[in-house]
Structures are given as structure tokens and as C-alpha cells.
Amino acid sequence: MPRGLQAAKSEISTARVLDAALQLFSTQGYGATSMRQIAEACEQSVGNLYHHFGSKETIYQRLIDGYWERLLDPEHPLQKVFVAANFPDDLEELAVAIERTVEENRASILLVFIDVIEFGGRHIRPFYETMADRFRQVYGGRFRELERTGRLSDADPLVAVMVATRWLFYFYTVEKCFGVPMHFGMDAQQAVDGFIRILRNGVLRGEQPQQRPQLHAR
Amino acid sequence: MPRGLQAAKSEISTARVLDAALQLFSTQGYGATSMRQIAEACEQSVGNLYHHFGSKETIYQRLIDGYWERLLDPEHPLQKVFVAANFPDDLEELAVAIERTVEENRASILLVFIDVIEFGGRHIRPFYETMADRFRQVYGGRFRELERTGRLSDADPLVAVMVATRWLFYFYTVEKCFGVPMHFGMDAQQAVDGFIRILRNGVLRGEQPQQRPQLHAR
DNA sequence: ATTAACAAAACGATCGTTCGGTTTTTGTCG
DNA sequence: CGACAAAAACCGAACGATCGTTTTGTTAAT
Incomplete structure (x- = not known):
């Protein structure tokens, strides 16, 4: 069945191949997963996989x-929260969006760590650079108006958003992807609620302006 | 050379084998690293490695x-900070201790992620359970007295310490081990200083008691 | 007839591990 | 001390399995 002018209607289910590969890569790593394992999992011949994908790394890249x-x-919930940019009022929404994102991308997130280890981050680097640009673009402008309202303390709001985003993302990643209790036995909801509360108000009583010790020198 | 009554004096430099293995595992993953690579890197024969270690996984376990x-x-700086438990005044020291810990254990920390991916966290789980116990033990008692001083807001101090520790650890891990800009292009020192400031005082002006929106339902 | 889709065998390389054999060290007896 | 078995250290070939990929061929769609 040759590819016509309309959308290619190939016999093989590409999605099924990618699903099988994702499941195997994310639980064994890239190098430890074989093409024969992938072929068996999606009930295809090895030859056909090479016919459609060309190489093992191509499958990985597609994922x-x-x-x-x-x-x-x-349209992704996380992007919508970013665009709305109601920090720090939207922290709960941010948490929910990140929780769902991690939940729905368990395996793909593990690919990120696999890439860092086995490929030196080669495949994911451009992604995070794009993210950083978009981030500064959205929040950079947004925060200039947010600062004028006087609601924020003098903490750098850009740092604050980064802190919140990365902490939540990492927390849910460990929680949902790693399966290892790396949070000192802390309960998830308690930890997230506590984190958001701290982020807004800090751990010290706010009545008097806090003295700020000199930050450590390098 | 049989092992005498005194400490075994083996010819082979175990440290050299482990160094070579650590370097290879941490840059390629476990499954993608071969015993022949390890043998070549430490200039030993494959047979001798099996004589002294028994298997590939044993070497990994030793690491x-x-x-x-x-x-x-x-005696480790990080443990000393934990035992001193001067939270939140010691946040700068905690940051320095964690930075140094990550710096000096770059490769070993990558082993943790390798374990999560390729072994389902089998080798590291007991470690984190021990950590959690010790953590609660130290800070549980410490915070009962700290709370009486009235300096802390009503945020759960145990959550606060966990938040701080994990955030710093993860931040420096990404910074020093991953080699991928995953922090939205944020500068390291700026991010850490900002994080500590936020942790103490929050991102909102603290004059009036903050209204606390209902946390998201599940 | 042409070409994509698919399957299976084959290729050279490499995997973790074992094994046979040699070298080196050690403990013990004369 | 020297001689000598026992044991550990060490090496490299070999084993069976499996790796990513290619080749060869057949089937099916256009």
C-alpha cells in the first residue's frame, strides 16, 4: 500500500508501536531495550519496524x-495556566495542572531522565530551551504589571514562578513516576498544600520585616 | 594470596574498579555498560573482575x-546541618551543604535515577526509607520546642524542611548532574537566593493576614 | 507492473558469564 | 632459611545468547 496524496493510510499502527516502545524504554532504559522486544510487544516483525522507522533511535526520537x-x-491545561498568569493566586490551579500533566505523561517523563543519562540530554535540550523562552516571554511582561499592584513582596516574581513550577513538577514526578519514597515519608496532598502556603506567606511570622541574613558567599 | 587474619590485602585496586564502573554507569546507564568496558577502563581482565565481584550487578550494588x-x-556536612536543626535560620548553610554534596556525588546521584529507571528503584528504596525515619526523628522533636518560640507561622515546619531540602537537592542535581537547562534559564545563585527568601517570607506582602483560598479538592 | 507492507533468516558484533590454565602469594614444615 | 603444597590472583579464550541492522523474499495494494 503506497502512500497516496491524502493522508498516508499505512497498515501498521504507528501508535501501537510507539506505545509498546514507550512502555519498554521507560521501564528498562533505552540501551537495555531491544528491537525484538518492541516488535514482540506490538506484534510486528523486526523487519517491518525498520521499514517504517529506520532505526531504534528514530522510534525513541518520535516518542x-x-x-x-x-x-x-x-490547548494543554498547563499552557493555559501559564498564559493566564495569575500568579500567585493560581497556585492551586498550577498544582492541579502539573499533577495531571505528570499523571498523564508518566512514561514520557521517564524518557527525559533516560535521555539525560544515556544521551547526555541531547534529545531534550531544545525542548527546555523553547520552554525557557516561552516562559520569560509570558511572565516577563506579565510581572511588570503585577509588581505595580504592590501585592508582592520584593522577592523576584520570576524566580517565584520558577520555584513553584519546578518544585511541583519534580514533586509529582517523584510521586507518580519513580515509585520510591523520596520525600521523607511526607503525604502528597499535605506536602503540596503546605508548599503553596509557604510560597505565599513564608515560614516566618510576617508582622515585623524580617531581617535578611547575608546570603552565603561563593 | 590468601586472605590472612589481618585486613585482606588484595592486589587489585577495588577503588579503581568502582571508579571506572561509576564513570561508565553514570554516563551510559547500567544495561548499556558492559563488563568489558569496565575491565578496559580499570585495566583488569574480565575474568578477574568476576573473581573479585562475582557479577555486574554486585559492582553496581557496591556503588x-x-x-x-x-x-x-x-561526619558528613549534610548530616551535621540536619542534626543542628536550626531551621529556618540555617537555610544558607543547608544550601551550601547540599550544593557540595551534589557536587561531590554527581555520578552517584545519577545512579539513583538509573536505579529508578532500570531497576524500579529496587536498590535505593531502603536508603530513602532510612533517611525518612532519621529525618522525622531529628526534626519531630526539634520543632516542638521551636514552635513554642512563636517565630514560625502556622505552616507545618516538617513540610517546610522537606520542601527546602528536596528543592535544593533537586535544583543542584539538575544544575550539576543533568547538564540540561531545565530551570527556565534561571541563574543558579539568583534562583537559590530567591528561593530561600521566599521560603522565609513568602511572595505576598505580609502586613495583613493573608486570606487562604480553599485548596483544590480531589 | 510497480511499489509499499510485511516476515524471517542471516550477519557481524557484543553481551554476561564460565572455564581452563598460569602466575603469584602465603603458610607450614624441615 | 629453602622447599612445597594450598590458595588466591589473574588472564584470555570460549560459550550460548542476544544485540542492531541488513538482506532476501513474499504478499498485497495501486
């Missing part, structure tokens, strides 16, 4: 690209 | 155990 596109889609 | 013991050593 990374898919995750990337899903996350950068303007 | 995990070594990291564990280094971190749990009461």
Missing part, C-alpha cells in the same frame, strides 16, 4: 517529539 | 552502598 508537542500545545 | 554510607555518615 520524545510526541511528549514535546503535547506539552507545548496551547 | 549504591558506597553513596549511601557516605551520605549517612554522621
Whole structure:
């Protein structure tokens, strides 16, 4: 069945191949997963996989690209929270969006760590650079008006958003992807609620302006 | 050379083998690293490696155990900060201790992620359970007295310490181990200083008691 | 007839591990 | 001390399995 002018209607289910590969890569790593394992899992011949994908790394790259596109889609809940940019009032929404994102991309997120270890981050680097640009673009402008309201303390709001985003993302990643209790036995909801509360008001009583010790020198 | 009554005096440099293995595992993953690569890197024969270690996984296990013991050593800077428990005044010291810990254990920390991916966290789980116990033990008692001073807001101090510790650890891990800009292009010192400031005082002006929106339902 | 889709065998390389054999060290007896 | 078995250290070939990929061929759609 040759590819026609309309959308290619190939016999093989590409999605099924990618699903199988994702499941195997994310639980064994890239190098430890074989093409024969992938072929067996999606009930295809090894030869046919090479016919459609060309190489093992291409399959892996397709998985990374898919995750990337899903996350950068303007329709994605996480992007909507970013665009709305109601920090710090939207912290609960941010938490929920990140929780769902991690939940729905468990395996893909593990690919990120696999890439860092086995490829030196080669496949994911452009993704995070794009994210950083978009981030500064959205919040950079937004915060100039936010600062004028006088609601924020003198903490750098850009740092604050980064702190919140990364902490939540990492917390849910450990919680949902790693399966290892790396949070000192803390309960998830308690930890997230506590984190948000601290983020807004700090751990010290706010009546008197806090003295700020000199930050450590380098 | 049979092992005498005194400490075994083996010819082979165990440290050299482990160093080579750590370097390879941490840059390629476990499954993608071969015994022949390790043997070549430490200039030993494959047979001799099996004579002294028995299997590839044993070498890996020894590396995990070594990291564990280094971190749990009461003389380790990080443990000293934990025992002193001057939260939140010691946040700068905590940051420095964690930065140094990550710096000096770059490769071993990558082993943790390798374990999560390729072994489902089998080798590292007991370690984090021990950490959690010790953590609650130290800070549980400490915070009962700290709360009586009235300096802390009503945020759960145990959550606060966990938040701080994990955030710093993860931040420096990404910074020093991953080599990928995952922090939205934020500068390291700026981010850490900002984080500590936020942790103490929050991002909102503290004059009036903040209204606390209902946390999201599940 | 042409070409994509698919399957299976084959290729050279490499995997973790074992094994046979040699070298080196050690403990013991004369 | 020297001789000598026992044991550990060490090496490299070999084993069976499996790796990513290619090749060869057949089937099915256009």
C-alpha cells in the first residue's frame, strides 16, 4: 500500500508501536531495550519496524517529539495556566495542572531522565530551551504589571514562578513516576498544600520585616 | 594470596574498579555498560573482575552502598546541618551543604535515577526509607520546642524542611548532574537566593493576614 | 507492473558469564 | 632459611545468547 496524496493510510499502527516502545524504554532504559522486544510487544516483525522507522533511535526520537508537542500545545491545561498568569493566586490551579500533566505523561517523563543519562540530554535540550523562552516571554511582561499592584513582596516574581513550577513538577514526578519514597515519608496532598502556603506567606511570622541574613558567599 | 587474619590485602585496586564502573554507569546507564568496558577502563581482565565481584550487578550494588554510607555518615556536612536543626535560620548553610554534596556525588546521584529507571528503584528504596525515619526523628522533636518560640507561622515546619531540602537537592542535581537547562534559564545563585527568601517570607506582602483560598479538592 | 507492507533468516558484533590454565602469594614444615 | 603444597590472583579464550541492522523474499495494494 503506497502512500497516496491524502493522508498516508499505512497498515501498521504507528501508535501501537510507539506505545509498546514507550512502555519498554521507560521501564528498562533505552540501551537495555531491544528491537525484538518492541516488535514482540506490538506484534510486528523486526523487519517491518525498520521499514517504517529506520532505526531504534528514530522510534525513541518520535516518542520524545510526541511528549514535546503535547506539552507545548496551547490547548494543554498547563499552557493555559501559564498564559493566564495569575500568579500567585493560581497556585492551586498550577498544582492541579502539573499533577495531571505528570499523571498523564508518566512514561514520557521517564524518557527525559533516560535521555539525560544515556544521551547526555541531547534529545531534550531544545525542548527546555523553547520552554525557557516561552516562559520569560509570558511572565516577563506579565510581572511588570503585577509588581505595580504592590501585592508582592520584593522577592523576584520570576524566580517565584520558577520555584513553584519546578518544585511541583519534580514533586509529582517523584510521586507518580519513580515509585520510591523520596520525600521523607511526607503525604502528597499535605506536602503540596503546605508548599503553596509557604510560597505565599513564608515560614516566618510576617508582622515585623524580617531581617535578611547575608546570603552565603561563593 | 590468601586472605590472612589481618585486613585482606588484595592486589587489585577495588577503588579503581568502582571508579571506572561509576564513570561508565553514570554516563551510559547500567544495561548499556558492559563488563568489558569496565575491565578496559580499570585495566583488569574480565575474568578477574568476576573473581573479585562475582557479577555486574554486585559492582553496581557496591556503588549504591558506597553513596549511601557516605551520605549517612554522621561526619558528613549534610548530616551535621540536619542534626543542628536550626531551621529556618540555617537555610544558607543547608544550601551550601547540599550544593557540595551534589557536587561531590554527581555520578552517584545519577545512579539513583538509573536505579529508578532500570531497576524500579529496587536498590535505593531502603536508603530513602532510612533517611525518612532519621529525618522525622531529628526534626519531630526539634520543632516542638521551636514552635513554642512563636517565630514560625502556622505552616507545618516538617513540610517546610522537606520542601527546602528536596528543592535544593533537586535544583543542584539538575544544575550539576543533568547538564540540561531545565530551570527556565534561571541563574543558579539568583534562583537559590530567591528561593530561600521566599521560603522565609513568602511572595505576598505580609502586613495583613493573608486570606487562604480553599485548596483544590480531589 | 510497480511499489509499499510485511516476515524471517542471516550477519557481524557484543553481551554476561564460565572455564581452563598460569602466575603469584602465603603458610607450614624441615 | 629453602622447599612445597594450598590458595588466591589473574588472564584470555570460549560459550550460548542476544544485540542492531541488513538482506532476501513474499504478499498485497495501486
